[in-house]
Amino acid sequence: MISFILIVLVSIVFSGVIIRTKSLASGRKGPGILQPMKDIVRLWRKGAVYSKTTSFVFQIAPSIYFASLIMAALLVPFGGEKGILSFQGDFVMFAYVLALGKFMMIISSLDTGSSFEGMGASREALYSMLTEPAFFILMGSFALFTGQSSFADIFNNLHLRSENAYMIGILAAFVLMFIAMIENSRMPIDDPKTHLELTMIHEVMILDNSGFDLGLILYSAQLKFAIYGALIANFFITSMPFTIAIPIFLGIQVLFAFIIGLFESFMARFRMNHNPQFVFILTSVAMLIFLGVLLVLGKLI
Amino acid sequence: MELISIIAICFIIVLINALFTGLLSNKGQDILLFLTLLTGIILTSIPSLSAITGYPIVEKFLLPHNLGTLNIQLDSLSAWLVLIINFGVLQGSIYGIFYLKSYQLPTNKWIHYMTLPLFHLSMIGVCVFQQGFGFLIAWEVMSLTSMVLVMFEYQKRISIRAALNYLVQMHVGVLLLISAFILLFINTGSSDFSNIALLNNKHIVLVIFGLFFAGFAIKAGFVPFHTWLPIAHPAAPSHISGMMSGLLVKLGIYGIIRVVLYLPMEYTTIGTFILVLSLVTTLFGIANAGLRSDFKRMLAYCTIENIGIIGIGIGIGLIGKGINEHLISWLGFTAALLHILNHSLFKTLLFYSAGSVYRQTHSKNIEHLGGLIKFMPYTAAIFLIGGIAICGIPPFNGFVSKFVLYKSMIAGLSYSNTEISMLFILSMAVLAISGGISIFTFTKNFGLIFLGNTRKKLEHQPKEVNWAMLLPQFIIIAAMLSIAFFPSFYISLVSDSSNKLSTIYNISNSISACSPHILSNVALCSACFILIIGLVFAIRQALTSKLPETTFETWGCGYTGPAKATQYTGRSFSETLAKLLPIIPSQKLLEPKERKGIYIQKLKFSIRYHDIFDVYIIEPFTNLVNRMISLFRFIQNGQVQLYLLYGIVFLLIILIGSFWNIIR
Numbered sequence: 001m002i003s004f005i006l007i008v009l010v011s012i013v014f015s016g017v018i019i020r021t022k023s024l025a026s027g028r029k030g031p032g033i034l035q036p037m038k039d040i041v042r043l044w045r046k047g048a049v050y051s052k053t054t055s056f057v058f059q060i061a062p063s064i065y066f067a068s069l070i071m072a073a074l075l076v077p078f079g080g081e082k083g084i085l086s087f088q089g090d091f092v093m094f095a096y097v098l099a100l101g102k103f104m105m106i107i108s109s110l111d112t113g114s115s116f117e118g119m120g121a122s123r124e125a126l127y128s129m130l131t132e133p134a135f136f137i138l139m140g141s142f143a144l145f146t147g148q149s150s151f152a153d154i155f156n157n158l159h160l161r162s163e164n165a166y167m168i169g170i171l172a173a174f175v176l177m178f179i180a181m182i183e184n185s186r187m188p189i190d191d192p193k194t195h196l197e198l199t200m201i202h203e204v205m206i207l208d209n210s211g212f213d214l215g216l217i218l219y220s221a222q223l224k225f226a227i228y229g230a231l232i233a234n235f236f237i238t239s240m241p242f243t244i245a246i247p248i249f250l251g252i253q254v255l256f257a258f259i260i261g262l263f264e265s266f267m268a269r270f271r272m273n274h275n276p277q278f279v280f281i282l283t284s285v286a287m288l289i290f291l292g293v294l295l296v297l298g299k300l301i
Numbered sequence: 302m303e304l305i306s307i308i309a310i311c312f313i314i315v316l317i318n319a320l321f322t323g324l325l326s327n328k329g330q331d332i333l334l335f336l337t338l339l340t341g342i343i344l345t346s347i348p349s350l351s352a353i354t355g356y357p358i359v360e361k362f363l364l365p366h367n368l369g370t371l372n373i374q375l376d377s378l379s380a381w382l383v384l385i386i387n388f389g390v391l392q393g394s395i396y397g398i399f400y401l402k403s404y405q406l407p408t409n410k411w412i413h414y415m416t417l418p419l420f421h422l423s424m425i426g427v428c429v430f431q432q433g434f435g436f437l438i439a440w441e442v443m444s445l446t447s448m449v450l451v452m453f454e455y456q457k458r459i460s461i462r463a464a465l466n467y468l469v470q471m472h473v474g475v476l477l478l479i480s481a482f483i484l485l486f487i488n489t490g491s492s493d494f495s496n497i498a499l500l501n502n503k504h505i506v507l508v509i510f511g512l513f514f515a516g517f518a519i520k521a522g523f524v525p526f527h528t529w530l531p532i533a534h535p536a537a538p539s540h541i542s543g544m545m546s547g548l549l550v551k552l553g554i555y556g557i558i559r560v561v562l563y564l565p566m567e568y569t570t571i572g573t574f575i576l577v578l579s580l581v582t583t584l585f586g587i588a589n590a591g592l593r594s595d596f597k598r599m600l601a602y603c604t605i606e607n608i609g610i611i612g613i614g615i616g617i618g619l620i621g622k623g624i625n626e627h628l629i630s631w632l633g634f635t636a637a638l639l640h641i642l643n644h645s646l647f648k649t650l651l652f653y654s655a656g657s658v659y660r661q662t663h664s665k666n667i668e669h670l671g672g673l674i675k676f677m678p679y680t681a682a683i684f685l686i687g688g689i690a691i692c693g694i695p696p697f698n699g700f701v702s703k704f705v706l707y708k709s710m711i712a713g714l715s716y717s718n719t720e721i722s723m724l725f726i727l728s729m730a731v732l733a734i735s736g737g738i739s740i741f742t743f744t745k746n747f748g749l750i751f752l753g754n755t756r757k758k759l760e761h762q763p764k765e766v767n768w769a770m771l772l773p774q775f776i777i778i779a780a781m782l783s784i785a786f787f788p789s790f791y792i793s794l795v796s797d798s799s800n801k802l803s804t805i806y807n808i809s810n811s812i813s814a815c816s817p818h819i820l821s822n823v824a825l826c827s828a829c830f831i832l833i834i835g836l837v838f839a840i841r842q843a844l845t846s847k848l849p850e851t852t853f854e855t856w857g858c859g860y861t862g863p864a865k866a867t868q869y870t871g872r873s874f875s876e877t878l879a880k881l882l883p884i885i886p887s888q889k890l891l892e893p894k895e896r897k898g899i900y901i902q903k904l905k906f907s908i909r910y911h912d913i914f915d916v917y918i919i920e921p922f923t924n925l926v927n928r929m930i931s932l933f934r935f936i937q938n939g940q941v942q943l944y945l946l947y948g949i950v951f952l953l954i955i956l957i958g959s960f961w962n963i964i965r
Contacts, residue, residue, distance in 0.1 A: 047849035067834040087822035110748030118869020129737025133730035144714040
C-alpha cells in the first residue's frame with residue numbers, strides 16, 4: 001500500500017524535477033516542479049481531435065496503457081513490505097503487464113495510418129524487445145542470490161549479506177535506470193524535445209493523440225519513471241524501518257530524476273542505428289550481475 | 302465399451318462417410334461430414350474424460366501372422382492430446398465447412414470431405430496405439446491424409462509443390478521412426494513404447510532416443526527439420542493450416558513426450574540437448590516470423606517458435622528429473638503440456654481469422670492490406686486477442702503456460718550446479734526476448750492488416766464473414782479465457798501426466814503432486830488487471846463524454862493530401878530487426894520496371910528473406926542427391942530394346958551365377 005501511495009506522489013513531481021534540473025543546468029530559472037502535472041490536468045479537461053482513419057483501438061489504447069502501469073505499480077513492494085499484490089514470481093507478471101501497455105500503444109500509433117508514426121512504433125517495439133532479457137536476467141540473478149522469487153521476498157532478503165548486496169545493487173540500479181530511460185524514450189536513445197519526426201521514437205507515436213488521452217499518456221510516462229525509481233530504491237532500503245526508508249526512497253527518486261536531467265543537459269542523442277548495441281549493453285551488464293552473484297555465492301570457483 | 306470397438310465403430314462411420322459423400326448434394330455433404338466428425342469426437346472423448354483423471358485404459362490383442370500384440374492404451378497423456386484434438390477438430394470442421402463455401406470446385410470438395418474424418422481418426426490412433434506396428438500405420442495414414450488436405454487447391458502449382466515437399470519430409474521422418482522401432486524390437490523383443498524403459502545400455506538408449514527424436518522432430522518442426530512448415534501452411538486452406546499447426550504438429554511433440562516418459566537413464570544429457578535445441582528453435586522461429594510479409598507464413602514460423610517453447614518445458618522437465626529435483630521437473634512438464642493446449646487454441650484462432658481475411662481480400666500479403674478493421678471488426682478483434690495471447694501477455698492464456706515455465710526456470714536457478722544455473726538464466730533471457738519479438742511481430746501484422754488505410758485497391762469491398770465462421774472462433778476465445786481465469790482446473794487435468802513424467806517410469810508414483818493452485822494468484826491478478834482496465838476506461842468515458850470531439854485527417858506534417866501510399870510498410874517496420882539478424886539472409890533487388898529510352902521511369906525495389914536452413918543445408922543436400930542420381934539416368938533412356946537387353950543380361954547373370962554356385 002505504502003509503495004503505491006509513494007509512487008503516485010513521486011510521479012506527480014518527477015518530470016518537474018527533470019525539467020527543473022535541465023533549466024538550472026542551462027542557466028535558466030525554469031518552471032515550477034508542478035508545472036508538467038498542471039499541463040496534464042489541463043489536458044484532461046480538453047476536448048479531443050481524432051483522425052478519420054482511426055478505429056476503437058486508438059480510443060482504448062491509452063486507457064489500457066495507463067491501466068497496465070497502475071497494475072505494475074500495485075506489484076511493486078516497499079522494501080520488504082509487500083505490494084498490494086504479491087506472489088511467487090510476480091516480477092514476471094510485472095514485465096508482461098507492462099508489455100500489454102506497449103503492445104496497445106504500438107498498434108494505436110499504427111492505427112492512424114500516418115507515415116511517421118510507424119517509425120516510432122517499429123523502434124519502440126524493437127528497443128523494448130531488446131531490454132526484456134536485461135530485466136529478466138537481472139531479476140533472475142537476484143532470485144538466485146536470495147533464493148526467493150517475489151519482489152518483496154527478494155528485497156527483504158537482500159540485506160543478509162549487506163556489502164555484497166550493495167555492490168550488486170549499484171549495478172542493478174544502473175541497469176534499471178537505463179531500462180527506465182529506454183522505456184520512456186529519454187536522452188541517450190531518443191530526444192523528447194526534438195521536432196524532427198524521422199529521429200523520434202515515443203513522441204512520434206503519439207502525434208495524433210490529443211485531449212484526455214494525451215494527458216493520460218504523459219502522466220503514464222511519469223508513472224513509469226516513478227515505478228522504476230521505486231524498484232531502484234528498493235535495492236537500497238531493503239527492510240529498514242519506515243522512518244528511515246521513506247526519506248531514502250524519496251531521496252533516491254529525486255536523485256534519479258536529477259541524474260536524468262543532467263544526462264539530458266550534457267549528452268547528445270546517439271545515432272539511431274547504434275541504439276540497439278547500446279541497449280544490448282544492458283543485457284551484458286545484467287549478465288555481469290549474474291556472474292557476480294555466482295561469485296558471491298561461491299558457485300563459480 | 303472397449304476402446305478397440307470404439308475405434309472400429311469410428312472407422313466404419315468414416316468409411317460410410319467416404320463412400321456416400323460423393324453422391325450427396327452440397328448441403329448433404331456438409332451435414333454428413335459434420336455428423337461423422339461429431340460422432341467420432343463424442344465417442345473418443347468419453348473414455349478420454351475418465352482416463353485423464355488417472356485411470357488408464359489398457360487393451361492388448363494378439364495379431365495374426367506373428368506380428369506381435371497390438372497394444373492400445375489411453376492414459377492421461379494420450380487422453381489430454383485426444384481431448385485437445387477433438388476440441389480443435391470440432392471448431393475446425395464448423396469453420397472449414399463454411400470457409401470452403403466460396404470455392405466452386407465440386408471435385409476436390411468431396412475428396413477433401415472424404416479425408417478429413419480419416420485424418421481426425423488417424424490422429425486419435427496415433428495417440429492410443431502404443432506398439433510400433435499400429436502406431437506407424439496410424440502415423441502414416443495421418444501424414445498421407447494431411448497431404449491430401451494440403452493440396453486442396455491442386456490446380457495451383459504452389460500447392461502441389463508444398464504437398465510433395467511435405468510428403469518427402471514426412472517419409473524421411475517415417476524412415477527414422479521405423480528404424481527406431483526396429484532397434485527397439487531387436488533390443489527388447491517388442492516394439493511397444495514402454496519397452497524403452499527396459500533398455501539398459503547407455504549408447505543404445507541414446508541412439509534409439511536420437512532416432513525417435515529426429516523422426517518426431519520433423520513432424521513437430523524443430524530446427525533444422527522445420528522447413529516443411531512455412532511451405533505447407535500457406536498452401537493449405539486456412540482451416541487445414543489451423544488444424545495442422547494446432548493439432549498435427551503437436552503429435553510430433555506427443556511422440557517425443559511419449560518416449561521421454563519411458564526413458565530409463567541419461568536424463569540430464571538428453572534434457573540439455575532438447576533444451577538447447579528448443580532455445581535455438583524458439584529464437585529462429587520468431588525471428589523469421591518477424592520478417593515475413595505473407596501472414597500465413599508468419600504464423601507458420603510462429604508455430605515453430607511455440608514448438609520451441611514446448612520443447613523448453615520438456616528439456617527443463619528432463620533436466621529436473623536428472624538432478625532429482627521433482628518440483629523443477631514437474632513444473633517443466635506441466636508448462637509443456639499446458640502450452641500444447643494453449644498453442645492449439647490461439648494458433649487455430651489466428652489461422653481462422655487470417656483465413657477470413659484471405660477469403661475476403663484474396664491476399665496473403667500484408668503490404669497489400671490495411672484498414673480492414675472498419676469492414677471486419679469482429680475478425681480484427683479476434684486476431685488482436687489471438688495476437689495478445691500468443692505473445693504470452695496477461696490476461697490471456699498464453700501467460701499461464703509461460704508463467705509456469707518461468708517458475709520452473711527460477712526454481713532451477715537455485716540448483717547448486719553452475720552449468721545448470723547458467724543454462725536456466727540463458728533460457729530465461731531467450732524466452733524473454735522471444736516474447737519481445739512476438740510483440741514486434743504481432744503488432745506489425747495486426748497493424749498492417751487491420752489498421753490504417755487500405756494500401757492497395759481490392760477487387761471488391763471486404764465485409765465481415767458470416768456468424769457460422771465467427772462462432773467457432775468465439776468458442777475458442779471462451780476456452781482461452783477459461784484457462785486464463787481457472788488455470789487450477791487445467792493444471793489438475795495435466796498433473797497426473799506431469800507426475801508420471803517427472804518420476805522415473807514404473808517406480809512408485811507416491812511423491813505428492815505439486816499443488817495445482819500455484820496459479821490462482823496469477824488468475825486473481827489477471828482479473829484485477831481487467832478490472833483496472835475497465836475502471837480506467839469508465840473514468841475516461843465519464844470525464845470525456847461532455848467534452849467536444851472533432852474528427853480530422855491524420856496529421857501529415859503539414860501535408861494535407863491523401864497519404865495512403867506513404868503509410869509505413871511491413872518491410873520498413875521490420876527492417877530495423879532484420880539488420881540485427883545476420884542469420885536470416887536477405888536479398889535486395891532493385892530492378893527497372895519501365896524504361897523510356899535510356900531513362901528509367903519506374904523502379905521496383907524488393908527485399909526477400911530466406912530461410913538459412915533451406916538455403917545452406919536442405920537445398921545443397923537435395924541438389925547433391927539429385928546430381929548423384931542423375932549419374933544413373935542413362936539407364937532409363939526410353940528405348941525398349943535396351944530394356945530388353947537389361948533383362949537378358951540379368952537372366953544371364955543369374956544363370957552363370959547359379960551354374961558356378963555363386964548364387965545359392
